[in-house]
Amino acid sequence: MARVGVFVCHCGFNIAGTVDVEKVAETLGKDKDVVFSTTYKYMCSGPGQTLVQEAIKEHRLDKVIIAACSPGMHEATFRSAAEDVGLNPYDVEIANIREQCSWVHDDMEKGTEKAIKIARSMVRKVVGNQPLEPVKVGVTPKVLVIGGGIAGIQAALDVADAGYEVILVEKETSIGGHMAQLSETFPTLDCSQCILTPKMVAVSRNPKIKLMTYSEVIDISGYVGNFKVKIKEKPRYVDPEKCNLCTDCEDVCPVVVPNEFDMGLSIRKAIYLPFPQAVPSTYTLDMEKCLGLDPIRCGKCIEVCDVEAIDYDVHPKIIEEEVGAIIVATGYDLYPKNMLGEYGYGEDEDIINGLEFERMLSASGPTKGEVRRPSDGKVPKRVVFIQCAGSRDPDNHLPYCSKICCMYTAKHAMLYKHHVEDGEAYIFYIDIRAAGKGYEEFIHRAMEEERIVYLRGKPSKVFRKGEKLVVWGVDTLLGEKIEIEADLVVLAMAMVPGKGTGEIIDVLNCAADENEFLKEVHPKLRPVESSTPGFFLAGAAQAPKDIPDTVAQASAAASKALSVIGQEYLEHEPAVAQVDEDLCSGCEVCISVCPYGAISPVGGHAEVNAVMCEGCGSCAAACPSGAMTLKNGTQEQIFDMIRSILQEG
Amino acid sequence: MIRIAIAPLGSCSGCDVAIADIGEDFADIAKIAEIVYWPTGADLKLEDLEAIDYIDITLSHGSIRTSEQEEILKLLRKKSKVMVAFGSCACFGGIPGLVNLSPEREDVMRTAYESISTDKGEWPSEKSKIDGKILTLPKLYNLGHSHDSLVEMDYYVPGCPPVESQIRDLLGVAVAYSKGGELPPKGTVIAGARALCDECDREKPEKIVIDRFYRPHEKEADPNLCFLAQGIICMGPATRSGCGTRCINANMPCRGCFGPPPGIRDQGSKMLSAITSLLAADREAELGEEGLRELLERISDPTGTFYRFTLPSAIINRRLNDGR
Structure with a gap:
């Protein structure tokens, strides 16, 4: 016979307001397996935990039910409290009578009845539980960073600085990403390359970082702590060791x-x-x-080539590496101009996007830093900047805000005015979103000090009329139609997930959101983790963001990755699926439904990799021969729980 | 010599044929046993059975749907030391058990005796007077029954009909019995110990995903590839092995006649949960409830597909009261 203790929490009025907790404790106390039951105002408090521990000792409890909030909140609290007094943590279960009962009901009588059923069903479950030990697995102390933009660079440097090895993979011929293309950065107007290139050099000089440019991750297997990756290195046909950059x-x-x-x-x-x-x-x-x-x-x-650096006879190399954690920093692209019919489908040379304008402003760019119209090379005297080109337009384009466009458009207009002193700059905007350190002041400077004309409204059409581009719009503050003849139009194009992001989602099989950005586990509390354990997210591959946010997230991802690879071994939740080999016929239904690739066919039957299994139970539900069961979630336990819920009274 | 009875109840006699089909080995039975009751082999009536004082081993086969069948089954149990449920009808209710889905007995009678092609619309009653004599007919029940839902059974030989290897194994039990040797534990199922996929050598893709269901006649099946991977419902994963994949060898999917594998009570619901788990597994979000429903609706007879042989012994096994 089991000796179960039931501890019912008031949670202030959260539970006790809708559930008669005394009655729950009293009713559960009559259960054949329950030897002790009580209530307490805040079971999760220090005295509450002590109460549980004392009762375990006094009543020699071997199983514990905490009827309280969601197991997502305090399961760990009570399991470790029970473990401290000698219980196996898996002999403690939470009966969720708050989120699943008191919070969603207002009838005391029925709420109490339901709370009793919930608690009683958990008693049945815990009686069937087996004590479990965490699955332990060794860790490869190395991190793979995918993407060599500022996010990947920062993450790689942070991991290397902590003393661990990093492989940084970049698909282009150089690291640097989009940040290397920028001229100046908001809100300080410091030169982008001046602040980026020291980090790039630091990457190349860091002995802990293995830099693989012109390379792509093509395959991944394994699990957190122990991934195997295949990286394809494309041939450059130029030997970097021999090349002396003579041009x-x-x-x-x-x-x-x-x-x-x-x-x-x-x-x-x-x-x-x-x-x-x-x-x-x-x-x-x-x-x-x-x-x-x-x-x-x-x-x-x-x-x-005097140094004989060029060799045609080289081939792509496939390099296999083992790593413990992976940081995905595959960046963004701009929404293609040809998606914007209203702004000429990208067919007019003088309608350019923000990155094109950045290159134009850059001292090393195509115009050596002078603002010139692409069509005829003339200096434009009137420039119209259009914000939200593709963003915040769920009916026609993309639903989300690209976050950085308000700021970089202000910067663009400001830099244009610095380059062309008699030039006129107009900015069409929907709202100004300048919520960052020094951002509001920057916008204020653009409006007040730099004499940039801000027009609230979104242009409906841009078209060519001879030498000029005509911009049609409405100033929604004045309610007036506006027509501006401009020399150059700059579109603040929406940010979309980089091409590499889409490719890596397929290779890694990691979660993406509805806009194909990489998806975090929890938008607030776990913003840099992918739902696949061991994958961490950094930069614009996860959502549009500016450089400070990207760098901060990259450092966060690096610290998360370090917390994985810094351990000698990882402990994995042991309540996973297991196969009864005597019953398994090898039909492979479980393999087909496993979302984690944790099951494989071995010698005619299924085999579960306990480290990859997340215990979701899909396989156990799908198994047609009863061979697959979830530890501490067996069919017998589930039937016992259902029967107890159907039981009257 | 031991006494053996082979007793057809609501049977198509396929089980009798299967027994006879073991050929010359049938003679081996004669070495150890005397067949005291086998109405299919010799013209024997209820009175003959009543006259037998005991039987050692009875193989009862066929479905139970009338009071007469129930009476004979109970009589057999009373007289027999070992009762073997022989064939899928005896074990699980079998194909005739699908009657549990049908309308009431009255509707069956109406169809049979009052249709346009029937001259006299007179229903037979359980007792009627013909030429001054009383004629009694058995009562027709609403539902079909497996044998063990009415009497205790000792062994089970599933299959529609069982195959030669099972009959030989059963013969082995009879020989052991005749020599007073050790017998298998009560409740033993004389068949395989896993699901049918264990015996099947068709290839499987890395992941089985069903995008559309096909009925066997709608598609020429690849004889080397798993039926499920081809969208054809094969009951193999939820069916006990032991048949030697006889249907699959003929490029037809398993229909499930061996019933559930060990430890499983409800074959149909197990297969249903497997099938629905596989259904468009990679496109669930994209298809949504509606899209998935449309895919599922292509299964033209779900109960007849998943519970073809086992409806009376399923957890949810009928539509109405028995009327027994």
Whole structure:
């Protein structure tokens, strides 16, 4: 016979206001397995926990039911309290009579009746519970960071600084990401590259960081603490060890293609260095664009390369690594201009996006920092900036706010005015969202000191009329139609998950939200964790965010990853699925329904990896032969619980 | 010599044929036993059974739906030392057990005796006077029954009909009995010890996902690939092994005649939960309740599919009161 103790919590009036807790305790006290029952005002308080511990000792309880709030709140509290006095923590169960009862009812009599049923069913469950020990598993003390923008760079540096090894994988030829493309940053207007490049160099010099650029993660297996990853390293055809950056190859290369780093506003060669401060600092041969290295087709670069750094005969390499945690920092892209019919489908050269404008403002950019119209190279005298281009428009485009556009548009207009002193800048906005340190002041400066004209309203149409672009809109504050003839239109395009983010969601099989950003476990309390244990999120891959937020989240992700890999071994919840091999016929239904890939066929029957199993029970419900059961959630226990709920009185 | 009875109740006689089908080995029975009652093999009536003072082993087969069948079953139990539920009807209620879904007895009578093609719309009654003599007919029950819901059974031989290997195993039990040897524990099911997939060598994909159901005639099934992976409902995962995958070898899905695997009471609900778990497993959110319902509605006869042989022994097993 079990010796169960039932402890009913008042939770102030939270429970006692709707449930007659004394009656619950009294009724449960009559149960055949219950030897002690009582109530207390706040069971989770210090005295409450002591009450439970004393009762366990005094009444020699071997099972405990706490009838209180959700197990999500205090299961751990009471399990550890019971463990302190010698009970197995899995012999303690919570009967949730708050969230599932008192909070959702107002009838005392029926609420009490339901609370009794809930508590009684948990008594049946706990009587069937087996004592369990946590599953222990070793940890690979290494972190994989996917994405080499500011988020990935910061996370990698933080992990390395803590003394652990990091693999930083970036799909482009250099780390730096979008931040390397920016000219100045709000709200301080300091040079983006000036603050980023020291971090890039730090990454390249840190012996703990293995930097893999021009590489992609193509496969992942394993579980938290012990992931196996496959990384594909694309060939550069240029040996970074030999290349001395003399530029001879670039000079002779006859192939001209748009330069992605300059958003296509300049050109590069087929053999190129993406930008002067690139890390790693080496050339890459774009084999898709190259004419060919044999002398008949071209081969000019090979001829001029004195150090013989160019080698055509290299192939993609697949590198396998083992890591304990993974930080995903795959960044964002801009919503494509061709989605915006109202603003010319991206077909007019003089309607540009924010990143194009950034490159234009950059000293190393296509115009060497001068603001010029792409169509004719003239300095634009009137520029219209349009905020929320694609954002906050659930009917036509994207429902969410891209968060950074208010700020960078103010910055753009300000920098334009600094470059073109007699220029006029107009900003169309819906609302100004400037909730960051120094942000409101920055907007205020743009409006008051820089004489930028803010117009509240969203333009309905932008079209060309001769040399000019006509912007039609309505000033919703004055209720007047507005028509502005502009030389250049800059669209603050919405942020969307980067292409790499979509790809990595498929490879990692991790959760994404309705807008395809990576999804966190809890938006408030667990904002940097993915629902897959061991995956952590950083930067704009999770949601639109600015540089300070990105860096903060990257450091948070790094510290979360460190808390995984810093342990000698991980403890895993032991209430997982188990197979009765004698009953399993190997039908593989469980394998097909397992959301965690925790079950595999071994020798004609299913086998559960206890570390990967999250104990969701899908397999046990689906198993047609009764071979799969959930520890401490067996069919017998569930039937006992149902019978006790159906029982009268 | 021991005394054996082979007793058909509401039977199609397929079980009799299966016993006869073991061929010359049938003669082995004669070495140890005397068949004292087998109405299919010899013309024996209720009076003949009543006259037998005891039986060692009885193989009862067929469904129970009339008072006469119940009476004979109870009489057999009384006279027999060992009762074997032979075949799916005896074990679980069988295909005739699907009657539990049907309308009331009166409706059956109406259909049978008052349809346009019937001359005289006169219902037979349980007692009627013909030529001055009283004719009694058994009462027709509303529901079908498995044998063990009415009397205690010792062993079970599932199958519609059981296969040769099971009959040989049963013969082994009879031999042991005749020699006073050790017998299997009461309640033993003479069949496999796992679900049918254990015996099936069809290939399975990495993940089985059902996007659409097909009835067997709607699609030419790949003979090497798991039926479920092809959208064809195969009861194999929720059916006891031991048949040697005879239907599957003929490229037809398992219909579940061996009943639930060990430890499972309700074969249909187990299979149903497996099937619904697999249904569009990767697209549940996208399809929503409506989309999933549409997919499920393609199962044209869910009860007949999942409870084809086991409805009377299921947890929810009938539509109305027995009227017994």
